[in-house]
Amino acid sequence: MLRIALFLGTNLGILAVLSVTFRLLGFEGLLQANGVDLDLQALLVFSAVIGFSGSLISLFLSKSMAKSAMGVRIITRPRNRTEHWLLQTVQDQARRAGIRQPEVGIFDYPSPNAFATGWNRDAALIAVSTGLLNQMRPDEIEAVLGHEVSHAANGDMVTLALIQGVVNTFVIFLSRLAGFLVDRLVLRVERGHGPAFWIVSLVAELVLGVAAMAIVMWFSRWREFRADAGGAALAGRASMIAALERLRTLQNSRPLPDEMRTLAFDAGRVQALFASHPPLERRIMALKAAGSTAGAPARE
Template sequence: MLKRVVLFLATNMAVLALLSIVMSLFGINAQSMSGLLVMAALFGFGGSMISLLSSKWVAKRAAGLHVIEQPRSDVERWLVDTVARQAQAAGIGMPEVAIYDAPEINAFATGANRNNALVAVSTGLLRSMDHDEAEAVLAHEVSHVANGDMVTMALLQGVLNTFVIVLARLVGRVVDGFLSGDREGGGGLAYYAIVFVLEMVFGLFASMIAMWFSRHREFRADAGGAALAGRQKMVAALRRLSLNQGQNTLPKQVAAFGISGAIGHGLRRLLLSHPPLEERIQALEAGSVDGEAALRQGLLA
C-alpha cells in the first residue's frame, strides 16, 4: 500500500506540472481558491475517470484474459449461460465473460457501466469449485456490476483525490507561511516539499476511507449473490475461497477487484479492500444485509 501511495504522489507531481502549463494557457490562477479547486478537480477526477473508462481494456491485457466470444466447451457454454441468466435477473446488460490462467480460486468484475461490463474467472476456480459454488461467485460479480460499484468507487476516489490535493496545498501554505514568516506562504521549494509530505499523510487517510467503502461493497455483493444464486450456495463458495485465502496472483491493476482478498490485522486491516471471509460468511448467515434490497438499489441507481 505504501508503494501505491508513493506512485500516486509521483504521478500527482508529474500531472500537476502538466496541468500548471495548461491552466496558465487558459488564464487559471492556481493560487486562488477557485483556481485550486479547478486544478484539484481536474486531476482528482481525471485520473479516476480515465482508470474507469479503460478498466476493461487494462484488465484484458494485464490478466491475459481469454474472452469467450463463441463457447468452445461445455464449461465455457455454462459460464456464458449462467452470467446471461443472472444479468437478466439483475436488470443489466450482458457482460463479457472471460477466463484467465491462475492457480488460485478467484474472479473479478470491471467496466465503465452496468451495461458494458466484464466478468472473469480463474482456471483455478473452474478446477476447484463445483457448479453451485461457481454460480454463486458469478452472482457475486454480477451483483458488483448491478450495484454500480465500479462507478461509485471511481467517483469516491475522485472526491478523495480532490480533497487530498486541496487540503495539502491549503495546509501547506499555512505551514510554509509560519516557517518563513511570509503570511501568504506558498511558491517556494519548501512549500512544495511540505505539500509532498502532506499528500502522503492525507493520501493514507483517503486510502482508508476508500478501502472502508470497498469492504462495505463486498458485503453487499455477497448479499446480492445470495439473492441471485441462493444463500447456501454463496456461503459454500466463500468457504471454498477460504482454502486459498491470501493468495492473489492478479496483476496490481485489477488485484483489488478479485473476490478473494488479502489477510490483515490491526492497522493493516484499515487498508484492506476485502473484509475477512469469516465476517462475510457470518454476515450472510445472519442476513445482516438484504440482498434483494441491494440489487433493487442498484437497479434504481
C-alpha cells in the same frame, strides 16, 4: 484485489502527470490572483479537475487494463460445455439483475479468482480463473458469478471512481493549503511560493493520500457485503456461503497471494485498514445472519 490495485495505480500515475504538467504550464500560479493571497475557490476547482481526471480516466481504462494485465480470453464462441455454461449462467444472472449481458472471459491462474470491471453497469466484464473452474463445484461457481454480476449491477466501479475523485480533490486541496500556510505563517514568504510550499505540499499529499486510500478501501470492503447478498439472491444463499467456505478452506491450506486475492482477504489490525475485502469469516456470518433474520433462506 488486482483490479483495484490497477485502478488505484493508474489513478495515482495520472494525478502525478497532471500535477507536474499543470505546474510546468504555470497553472498553479493562477491560484494566487494578486501574488499574495490564496484563491481558495480557484484552488478547489484546480484540485477537482486534477482529482476527478485521474479517477475517471482510470475508470474508462479499467476494462482494457484488466484484460491486458490478467491475459483474459473473452468467450465469443464457446469451445466446450463449461464455457457455454458460463455464458448462459452470466446471461441469466445479468437479465435477472437488470443489466446488459457482460463480456465473459477466462484467465489462466491456478488459484480460485474472479473479478468484475467496466466503466458502467451495462458495459461490464466478468472474468474467472482456470483455478476457480477446476477447484469449485458448479453451484459455488454460480454463486461467485452472481457476486461479480452484483458488483456490476450495483455500479461499484463507478461509485469507487467518484469516491476516489472526491478524496483526490481534498488531498490536493488540503496539501496545497498546508504548503501555503507554512510559506506565509511560518517562513514569512510574502509573494509567490518558496521551496517550503513544494516540500510541505508533497509531504502532505503523501500523508493525506494514505488516509484517502483507507477511505476508499473502507468502501471497497462495504461493497463486498452487498455483492455477497446479491450473489445469494442470484444463486442461493447456501451456494454463496459454500463458495466462501471453500475459499476459506483453500486460504487456510494454501494462502492466496495478496496481489491476486479477489474474493478473499484477511489482515491484521493495521493492514485491515487498507484491505479491499473483509475477512471471509465476517462475510459468512453476515450471510447467515441475513438468512436467519429473513426467516427463510433464498433459493437453496
